[in-house]
Amino acid sequence: MDPIASHSLDFFDGDRSVNSKTVARSLTNRILSGVCITLSLLTMVPLISIIFLLLKQGLPLLGAGIFTELPPAAGMTGGGFGNAILGTLAMVGIGLAVSAPAGILSAIFINEYAPTSRLAQTVRLVAKLLTGIPSIICGVFAFAVVVMMTGTFSAYAGGLALAVLMLPTILLTSEQALMGVQSAYREAAYGLGATRFQTIARVVLPDAFPAIMTGVMLAVARAAGETAPLIFTALFSQFWAKSLNEPTASLSVLIYNFSTVPFPHQIAMAWTASLVLVAFVTLANISAQTIFSRKN
Amino acid sequence: MSAPEKDIISPAGYRPAPDLFKILCQTASLLTVLMLGWIIYEIIESAWPAIQKFGFDFMTTSAWVPNRERFGVLPFIIGTLASSFLAILFAFPLGVAIAIFLSENFLSPSIRQTMRFVVEMLAAIPSVVYGLWGIFVIIPIVKAFGDWAVGTFGDFPLFSGPAYGNSLLTASVVLAIMILPTITAISRNSLASVPKTLREGAYALGATRWEAIFSVILPTAAPGIVAATILGLGRAMGETMAVAMLIGNSSRLSWSVLSPSGTLAGLLANQFGEAQGLQVNSLMYAALILIGITLVVNLLGEAVLRYTQKQTAGIR
Structure with missing residues (x-):
C-alpha cells in the first residue's frame, strides 16, 4: 500500500477521537431536530382539542x-x-x-x-x-x-x-x-x-x-x-x-x-x-x- | 424656476382646481392621527376625578372596595405583568421552535404548510372561545397539576397551596397559546431574512445543521426574535376575555402561581358594566395605566424591529 493511501486510511478510521466526536455531533444534531419537530407538532394539540370540543359540544344544539x-x-x-x-x-x-x-x-x-x-x-x-x-x-x-x-x-x-x-x-x-x-x-x-x-x-x-x-x-x-x-x-x-x-x-x-x-x-x-x-x-x-x- | 411654472396654454394663466380628493384623503389621515390623541384625551378626562383624588397612590395600594370608594390597582398591575411574563416563558421556546421548524427543511413542504395553517388558525380563534375552552380543558389540568405541586413543592412560595383551578397559571397557559402566533410569525420572518450565504458559509466550514442554527442563524435573527417576544408580551398584557374568564379576578396579592389573581384588562371587563360614580373614574384611571404599559412595550418592540430591519439590510 502506498504511503499516501495508508495515511488517509489512518486519518479516516484510525483516529478514534475524531470519529467519536463526529458521531456525537451528528447525534446532537438529530436530537435537536427531534426536539424541534416535537415542540412544533405539540402546538397542534390545543387546536385539535379546541376543534374537537367545538364539534362535540356545539353540534348537538345546532339546528x-x-x-x-x-x-x-x-x-x-x-x-x-x-x-x-x-x-x-x-x-x-x-x-x-x-x-x-x-x-x-x-x-x-x-x-x-x-x-x-x-x-x-x-x-x-x-x-x-x-x-x-x-x-x-x-x-x-x-x-x-x-x-x-x-x-x-x-x-x-x-x-x-x-x-x-x-x-x-x-x-x-x-x-x-x-x-x-x-x-x-x-x-x-x-x-x-x-x-x-x-x-x-x-x-x-x-x-x-x-x-x-x-x-x-x-x-x-x-x-x-x-x-x-x-x-x-x-x-x-x-x-x-x-x-x-x-x-x-x-x-x-x-x-x-x-x-x-x-x-x-x-x-x-x-x-x-x-x-x-x-x-x-x-x-x-x-x-x-x-x-x-x-x-x- | 418661474418660467416653466407659467402656463403656456392660455396667457390668462391656468390654475388647477384644488384636488378635492386629495383634501378628502388628507382629512382622513388627520382624523386617524387625531384618533389616538382623542382616545387618550377621553380616557384622561374621564379618569381625572380619580387621578386627583388618589394620585400616585392608586398604583401602589391594593384595596379595591367600590362601596367604600377605596381604589388601588397594585395587585392588578402585578397580575398583568406576572401573567404575561409567565405566558412568554411558555410561549418563547415553543414559538422559536416553530419558527425554526418553518424556516428549515426538516419535513416536507406540505407538512410545513399545514403547520403554518395551524398557527394561523390559532391566531384566528376568538379570545372568548379560548376562555370557554380553558374553563373546560385547562382548568382541570392545572388543578390536578396544582394539587400535585402543592403536595410536592408546597414549601416553595410559588407553589404554596391551596391550588385553585382559576389561577394565574391557568391564565398564563392559555395566554401562551394565544400569543404563540405573534411570536412565531415575526420570528419566522426574521429567520427567513437571514441571508442564504451565511448558512452556506457555516455548512462549508463543516457545521452541522444545528451548529449553523445556533452559531450563525439564531444570532443573526436574534433582534427580530427579541422584537417578536416583546410584541407578544404587549399582546399578552392587553388580552382580556380569556384572562378574565380564567384568572379568578382576585385583588389579593399572592406569591403562588396556583392562586387566583387579576389583571388590569380583566378588572375593566368585569366591573365597567355596572360601575357607578367614582368607580367609573377609577376604572378609567386603570385603563390609562394599561394604555401606558402596552404603549411602552409596543413602542419598544417596534423600535427593536426597526433596528433589526436596518441591521439585516446591511448584511444583504
Whole structure:
C-alpha cells in the first residue's frame, strides 16, 4: 500500500477521537431536530382539542331554531341566539362603515399623495400603535364617548369600539396593497394625460382592490370575534333589537355570559355559539386569503 | 424656476382646481392621527376625578372596595405583568421552535404548510372561545397539576397551596397559546431574512445543521426574535376575555402561581358594566395605566424591529 493511501486510511478510521466526536455531533444534531419537530407538532394539540370540543359540544344544539329564536332565560331550555347573530352583524357593519372609508382614504394619502411627508409618517406610527392598543381600550373609549354621553348602552357604542379596532388593520393592509401596484401603471396613466384622481380611481384602486378587500375581510374576522370592546358598550339583550340605540346582543358576549352560568343548557349553547362564531371567522379568513391569492 | 411654472396654454394663466380628493384623503389621515390623541384625551378626562383624588397612590395600594370608594390597582398591575411574563416563558421556546421548524427543511413542504395553517388558525380563534375552552380543558389540568405541586413543592412560595383551578397559571397557559402566533410569525420572518450565504458559509466550514442554527442563524435573527417576544408580551398584557374568564379576578396579592389573581384588562371587563360614580373614574384611571404599559412595550418592540430591519439590510 502506498504511503499516501495508508495515511488517509489512518486519518479516516484510525483516529478514534475524531470519529467519536463526529458521531456525537451528528447525534446532537438529530436530537435537536427531534426536539424541534416535537415542540412544533405539540402546538397542534390545543387546536385539535379546541376543534374537537367545538364539534362535540356545539353540534348537538345546532339546528335551524338556533338562528331564529331568542336566548333562553336562566335555567330554561330551548331557544337560540338569532338576535346575537343579528347584533354582531349590525355592529361589525357599523364598524366597517366608519373604519373602511377612513382607513382606505388614509392609505391612499400616505401611499399616493405624500408618502414621505411628516403626516404620512405620523399616520404609519399611529396605525402601528393603534394595532398594539388592547381591544378593551377601544371599549373604554367608546364607553366614554358614546355611553356616557347618551346615557345608554347601544349598538352605536359597540360599532364605534369595533371601528377603532378595525381601522389600523384596514389602513396598514390597504397601504401594502397600494404599494403592490407597479409604478409603471401610474406612469402610463399620467403619460396618457390622466389626472392624479383619475389615475388613482381608474388604475391604482382597481389593481389594488383584491388586496384591500383581503385587509377588510381580515378586519371583519377579527372584529366579529372580539368580546372585550362590546361587553360594556353594547352590553347584551335578551330580545330582538328595535333600534341601534339600545343594548344589543352579540355572539361573543353571549358566549361570555353563558360560559359562566351553572346551567348545562346555557353552557351547551355557549359551545354552539362558539362553533358558529369560529365557523364565521374562519370563513372570513379563508375568503380573505382566496381573494388575495386570486390576484397573484 | 418661474418660467416653466407659467402656463403656456392660455396667457390668462391656468390654475388647477384644488384636488378635492386629495383634501378628502388628507382629512382622513388627520382624523386617524387625531384618533389616538382623542382616545387618550377621553380616557384622561374621564379618569381625572380619580387621578386627583388618589394620585400616585392608586398604583401602589391594593384595596379595591367600590362601596367604600377605596381604589388601588397594585395587585392588578402585578397580575398583568406576572401573567404575561409567565405566558412568554411558555410561549418563547415553543414559538422559536416553530419558527425554526418553518424556516428549515426538516419535513416536507406540505407538512410545513399545514403547520403554518395551524398557527394561523390559532391566531384566528376568538379570545372568548379560548376562555370557554380553558374553563373546560385547562382548568382541570392545572388543578390536578396544582394539587400535585402543592403536595410536592408546597414549601416553595410559588407553589404554596391551596391550588385553585382559576389561577394565574391557568391564565398564563392559555395566554401562551394565544400569543404563540405573534411570536412565531415575526420570528419566522426574521429567520427567513437571514441571508442564504451565511448558512452556506457555516455548512462549508463543516457545521452541522444545528451548529449553523445556533452559531450563525439564531444570532443573526436574534433582534427580530427579541422584537417578536416583546410584541407578544404587549399582546399578552392587553388580552382580556380569556384572562378574565380564567384568572379568578382576585385583588389579593399572592406569591403562588396556583392562586387566583387579576389583571388590569380583566378588572375593566368585569366591573365597567355596572360601575357607578367614582368607580367609573377609577376604572378609567386603570385603563390609562394599561394604555401606558402596552404603549411602552409596543413602542419598544417596534423600535427593536426597526433596528433589526436596518441591521439585516446591511448584511444583504
